[in-house]
Amino acid sequence: MTEATRRERLRAETERDIRRQARALLVEHGRDAVTLRAIAREVGITAPALYRYYDSREDLLRRLADDICTDLAAELDADLADIAEDDVSAQVYAVCRGFRRWALAHPQEFTLVFASTEDTLGSCAPTDDRSQVGDQFGRVFLEVAGRLIASHPLPDDLGDLDVPADLHADLTAFQQVLLATVTDRGGVVDEHVLPLGAVYHITQSWVRIYGHVALEVFGRFPFAVSNPEPMFDSMLAQILGEMGFRHLSRP
Amino acid sequence: MTEATRRERLRAETERDIRRQARALLVEHGRDAVTLRAIAREVGITAPALYRYYDSREDLLRRLADDICTDLAAELDADLADIAEDDVSAQVYAVCRGFRRWALAHPQEFTLVFASTEDTLGSCAPTDDRSQVGDQFGRVFLEVAGRLIASHPLPDDLGDLDVPADLHADLTAFQQVLLATVTDRGGVVDEHVLPLGAVYHITQSWVRIYGHVALEVFGRFPFAVSNPEPMFDSMLAQILGEMGFRHLSRP
DNA sequence: TCAACTCCGTAAACACCGTTCACTACTCGT
DNA sequence: ACGAGTAGTGAACGGTGTTTACGGAGTTGA
Numbered sequence: 001m002t003e004a005t006r007r008e009r010l011r012a013e014t015e016r017d018i019r020r021q022a023r024a025l026l027v028e029h030g031r032d033a034v035t036l037r038a039i040a041r042e043v044g045i046t047a048p049a050l051y052r053y054y055d056s057r058e059d060l061l062r063r064l065a066d067d068i069c070t071d072l073a074a075e076l077d078a079d080l081a082d083i084a085e086d087d088v089s090a091q092v093y094a095v096c097r098g099f100r101r102w103a104l105a106h107p108q109e110f111t112l113v114f115a116s117t118e119d120t121l122g123s124c125a126p127t128d129d130r131s132q133v134g135d136q137f138g139r140v141f142l143e144v145a146g147r148l149i150a151s152h153p154l155p156d157d158l159g160d161l162d163v164p165a166d167l168h169a170d171l172t173a174f175q176q177v178l179l180a181t182v183t184d185r186g187g188v189v190d191e192h193v194l195p196l197g198a199v200y201h202i203t204q205s206w207v208r209i210y211g212h213v214a215l216e217v218f219g220r221f222p223f224a225v226s227n228p229e230p231m232f233d234s235m236l237a238q239i240l241g242e243m244g245f246r247h248l249s250r251p
Numbered sequence: 252m253t254e255a256t257r258r259e260r261l262r263a264e265t266e267r268d269i270r271r272q273a274r275a276l277l278v279e280h281g282r283d284a285v286t287l288r289a290i291a292r293e294v295g296i297t298a299p300a301l302y303r304y305y306d307s308r309e310d311l312l313r314r315l316a317d318d319i320c321t322d323l324a325a326e327l328d329a330d331l332a333d334i335a336e337d338d339v340s341a342q343v344y345a346v347c348r349g350f351r352r353w354a355l356a357h358p359q360e361f362t363l364v365f366a367s368t369e370d371t372l373g374s375c376a377p378t379d380d381r382s383q384v385g386d387q388f389g390r391v392f393l394e395v396a397g398r399l400i401a402s403h404p405l406p407d408d409l410g411d412l413d414v415p416a417d418l419h420a421d422l423t424a425f426q427q428v429l430l431a432t433v434t435d436r437g438g439v440v441d442e443h444v445l446p447l448g449a450v451y452h453i454t455q456s457w458v459r460i461y462g463h464v465a466l467e468v469f470g471r472f473p474f475a476v477s478n479p480e481p482m483f484d485s486m487l488a489q490i491l492g493e494m495g496f497r498h499l500s501r502p
Numbered sequence: 503t504c505a506a507c508t509c510c511g512t513a514a515a516c517a518c519c520g521t522t523c524a525c526t527a528c529t530c531g532t
Numbered sequence: 533a534c535g536a537g538t539a540g541t542g543a544a545c546g547g548t549g550t551t552t553a554c555g556g557a558g559t560t561g562a
Contacts, residue, residue, distance in 0.1 A: 007509070007558050014510090030371055036549065048550075049511045057549065107368045115366040117358045118470050120281055138473060162488070164481035174474040204459070204486065206473060211462020219369050222389060222457060223425040230415035235455065237413070258529055258538075265539085286519060299521075300540050308520065 015053055017043045022064055023109075030108050034061065061121060065113045066135065072102055072113075073136035080144075088144075088151045089245045095144045096209055096236055103213045110217055113137075114210070145202050146181035148243065149194050155244040158198045168196065175199045198243075205239045266304055268294045273315055274360075281359050285312065312363065312372060317386065319360045323353055324387035331395075339395075339402045340496045346395050347460055347487055354464045361468055364388075365461070396453055397432035399494065400445050406495040409449045419447065426450045449494075456490045 004012070021042035025034045036047040036057055054060040079098045083090050103110040112121065163171065175194055212235060215221050216228050225231060255263070272293035276285045287308055291298045305311040330349045334341050354361040363372065414422065426445055463486060466472050467479050476482060 005559070010558095011510080032371075035547085037547080045510090046512055047548090048513085048552090051550075052510055111366065111368060114471060115362065115465065115469055117281075117362060117468065120283075142473070162485060164485045166478045166481040167476075167485075170474060170476055170478075177474065203473065203482075207462040207466060207486070208455070208459055209462075210466055210471065211458040211460075214366065214465055215458060215461055217368065218366055220365060220461065222393070222454065223421060223428065225418075225421055227417045227421075230417040231454075234413065234415045234418075235458070256530070262539080287521085288519065296539090297541060298519090299523090299542085302521075303539055 014043065014045075018050065018053060018060075019064065019067055022060065023067070026064065026108050026112065027106060031061075031112060034064070036060075058121070061112065065116075065121060068109045068113050069135040069137045072099075073140045075102060076137075076140045080140075086151065088147050089240050091144050091147060092240060093233075093236060095140060097232070099209070100213050100216070100232055103217050107217050110213075115214060115218075141206070142178065142181050143185070146178055146185065149178060149198070150182045150185075152244060154193070154195070154198050155242075158195065158201055158243070163196050163200045167200070171196050171199045171203075174203070178202070201242065208235060208239065265294065265296075269301065269304060269311075270315065270318055273311065274318070277315065277359050277363065278357060282312075282363060285315075287311075309372070316364045316367075316372060319357075319364050320386040320388045323350075323364075324391045326353060327388075327391045331391075337402065339398050340491050342395050342398060343491060344484075344487060346391060348483070350460070351464050351467070351483055354468050358468050361464075366465060366469075392457070393429065393432050394436070397429055397436065400429060400449070401433045401436075403495060405444070405446070405449050406493075409446065409452055409494070414447050414451045418451070422447050422450045422454075425454070429453070452493065459486060459490065 018039060022034055022039050024042070025038055034057075036050050039060075040047040040050055050060070054063065076095050076098045079094045080091055083094055103114070175196065178199065179194060212228075212232055216225075216232075221228075269290060273285055273290050275293070276289055285308075287298045287301050290311075291301055301311070305314065327346050327349045330345045331342055334345055354365070426447065429450065430445060463479075463483055467476070467483075472479075
């Protein structure tokens with residue numbers, strides 16, 4: 001049945017165990033508690049044995065971050081599965097709310113993946129190809145953005161947005177990625193339905209969504225927000241409104 | 252001349268030394284390198300001696316974060332000193348650009364102060380009074396926001412913003428803080444010049460500014476941004492534009 | 503089948519960490 | 533001048549990441 005040898009199976013199993021225990025330590029006691037010896041203790045081996053699987057503790061944390069991205073993407077995909085294919089605004093709500101919910105429920109993982117400098121923790125994905133999506137999480141957001149574009153005529157004023165000239169090259173590259181995401185899913189679009197102003201607006205939307213979530217996780221709003229959820233939803237409604245979704249389809 | 256005793260002077264001097272060396276270690280080698288032994292080595296004492304000044308390493312990091320806030324506030328105040336009292340939009344540019352510049356130049360300090368969960372690092376200020384500004388940095392931003400309000404009639408559509416009802420109480424509290432900031436500086440305003448929609452907009456502006464800066468520091472934009480500065484400036488222009496500053500006074 | 507080879511895991515060791523404790527000087531108020 | 537209080541020390545404890553030499557089990561080919 002299985003092509004793998006006994007040794008390979010055991011190794012894969014141990015590696016899963018290592019990641020799972022490391023995740024548990026991260027979630028429950030924070031990044032500093034993710035200790036090689038603590039992981040080894042939980043798994044039932046000794047600390048130096050971990051070097052058969054990872055180059056260093058930092059390497060382990062990097063791969064852990066990658067795992068987290070993948071799991072988050074799976075969670076968001078599951079949220080999307082319950083939503084009608086054509087209700088794009090509901091999909092945007094689902095993904096953004098899912099991201100916020102996950103971040104608040106797993107602040108340590110959020111910090112590791114979304115609030116670590118690149119030198120203390122390499123990028124989430126090993127790909128050097130900058131035209132590709134960095135990680136699984138980015139893929140989900142990109143897909144929803146792609147559906148958003150393909151399914152809906154953008155308001156005219158988005159195309160007229162004051163896009164800085166210095167950003168044209170970068171935004172064009174991102175525009176191609178977005179268009180590729182759409183066509184990969186069978187959609188057909190040409191460039192004129194996705195003006196640079198719209199690409200810029202999508203980027204700004206990510207700035208706002210990430211900003212809100214991070215501020216909430218880190219408690220850095222300028223005043224005590226006793227109930228941040230309607231604030232987040234209101235922001236989403238405004239973002240969608242600026243993209244032409246005037247009706248309030250907030251599930 | 253000095254009222255303090257010899258011992259008090261020496262203690263204060265040592266404490267300054269400790270903070271300075273701790274800051275240097277943080278800036279150059281990151282949070283994990285801020286070890287009690289390394290600090291003590293640089294200062295010229297032994298590690299246990301640090302417990303005469305701080306309860307624990309975490310306590311030291313907390314006070315370090317407070318120092319950082321104060322220094323950042325001083326830096327921003329210095330930036331503001333060069334700007335005409337009545338050119339509020341220039342002041343907004345100065346403070347926001349200063350914040351971004353500082354964050355990019357000191358990513359480790361930014362991470363410690365603005366991207367740490369409250370349980371791994373207590374709040375920047377020990378004040379439990381939630382109606383007060385949390386820290387020195389917040390004070391600077393608040394003052395500029397106050398000048399922005401006092402000096403300029405806000406556009407009417409800001410007052411009509413769709414503010415979630417659940418936020419009314421919190422926003423009203425923040426509104427009072429903002430108004431107090433203005434009156435403390437000699438300005439005279441009454442409530443109707445600062446509708447809740449405007450308070451909400453200021454909060455949203457902080458979300459965007461913080462979001463952009465954090466994404467840049469952590470390299471989490473969805474595509475490689477080869478020149479993020481004009482993107483930031485463009486965002487500031489848009490924020491100011493929404494507040495009624497249509498002319499481009501970008502220094 | 504049996505030897506050669508690869509690989510996982512171990513124990514010991516090194517240097518470093520935060521923290522506690524007993525102890526020594528020195529400073530200060532009385 | 534003397535007792536109290538304080539800054540600092542050195543030793544120690546248990547913990548950390550990492551390297552090294554080594555043993556034993558899995559795999560492979562003749």
